Amino acid sequence: MLVGHETHDDAAVYQLTPSRAIVETVDFFTPVVDDPYWFGRIAAANAFSDVWAMGARPLFALNLVAFPVKTLPMSTLSEILRGGADTAREAGAPILGGHSIDDPEPKYGLAVTGEVHPRHVLRNVGARPGDRLLLTKPLGAGIVTTAIKRDVAPRDVAAVAVEVMAELNRIAGEVLAASGAVHALTDITGFGLLGHAWEMAEGSGVRLRLEASRVPVQDGVRELAAQDVVPGGTKANLAWVEPNTDFGPGVDPALRLVLADAQTNGGLFAAVPEKRAGKLLAALERAGVRAADVGEVLEGPARLEVI
Structure with missing residues (x-):
């Protein structure tokens, strides 16, 4: 094993x-x-x-x-x-x-x-201080599917969410694996970005700093979160990570929920060396994947920081 x-x-x-x-x-x-x-x-x-x-x-x-x-x-x-x-x-x-x-x-x-x-083999542990954090899909699927169930999802918002959820992570995974530069890798699913980031931080013994303004979010999702159109799993995710997370003053309650939103087939989340991050982002874009640099890895102890 x-x-x-x-x-x-x-x-x-x-x-x-x-x-x-x-x-x-x-x-x-x-x-x-x-x-x-x-x-x-x-x-x-x-x-x-x-x-x-x-x-x-x-x-x-x-x-x-x-x-x-x-x-x-x-x-x-x-x-x-x-x-x-x-x-x-x-x-x-x-x-x-x-x-x-x-x-x-x-x-x-x-x-x-x-x-x-x-x-x-790539694992969700192994992130190193100095690494950059890349995310290959926007957040918001859990909130949108809850809006669909409550019949309050705008048609265009729902259509984009279905497209994002159905999109394979194949190309992103193949590009990242072929690079040989990934220190840690996971996909963002039921625990949300914050939950899976915490697993990476804890398993790697490092502090992850996420820059909320850099995190891609599907259109209309923050507005739905502000109206409390949020699944119970997302709220449970946030409650779970809060004891291990420091939020900056600009990260409002709705955005915290978006960052903790329970995803279905969300994007890949990778820790890569800073000197390779730009080339990896360019390679992903050439392959049709709109990835974003959303933060950095710092010295431990294990902790999340969202600014």
């Missing part, structure tokens, strides 16, 4: 030979959007993300399905599975089977198997 659960990493890694290691991850959840096809796409993209967050490439996946067969038409399930299959094809890893159960509430996701060279 190369990576287990000790540092809350994104996937397990098990070495097979001196040059081969298996990466294994699993993720599934209830619908975050009403359209079954896009629910399938988003859930599958979210599951694949953990493999790229480890510097690996996916090999294949298995479906995980819970579905109320007596109350919803099977055509809905077909659309969910079609969405997952389309995302898997885009990821370059086929779905080879899976398992399903009859359940009162729909759930969908994947178990994904990937491969990486044992010396090239």
Whole structure:
């Protein structure tokens, strides 16, 4: 075993030979959007993300399905599975089977198997003082999906959120892994940017300083947060990280919630050497990924600082 659960990493890694290691991850959840096809796409993209967050490439996946067969038409399930299959094809890893159960509430996701060279595994620990922090997607998906559920999401805001959630982290992961410059890497999902940043800080024994004005946020999200259109998980995230976080006077309560917002298939969050950060940002942009430099790594003890 190369990576287990000790540092809350994104996937397990098990070495097979001196040059081969298996990466294994699993993720599934209830619908975050009403359209079954896009629910399938988003859930599958979210599951694949953990493999790229480890510097690996996916090999294949298995479906995980819970579905109320007596109350919803099977055509809905077909659309969910079609969405997952389309995302898997885009990821370059086929779905080879899976398992399903009859359940009162729909759930969908994947178990994904990937491969990486044992010396090239990227983890959510290892950030070093002097590193810059890069983020490859804007925040706000959790807040927007809550707005969708409450029927208060502007149509354009909802459309962008669906697009961001369904977008694979494949290109960003491949660019970062190929650079050989990443000291620590994770993807931003259920714990929000602050929660996953705290895991990196604690596991690396360093202080992470985030510059709130540099963090990309989807349009309309701060306004929704100011109206308390916020999921319970986001509020729980903020309460969890607050004891280990110092907020500057300019970081208002709504922005704190955005930074802690529980994401679905959020972006990759990387600690990279300062001298390589500019070239990596340029490489990501050339590949079609609009990443941002959102902060820096400082000497420990472990702590978050948001200015």
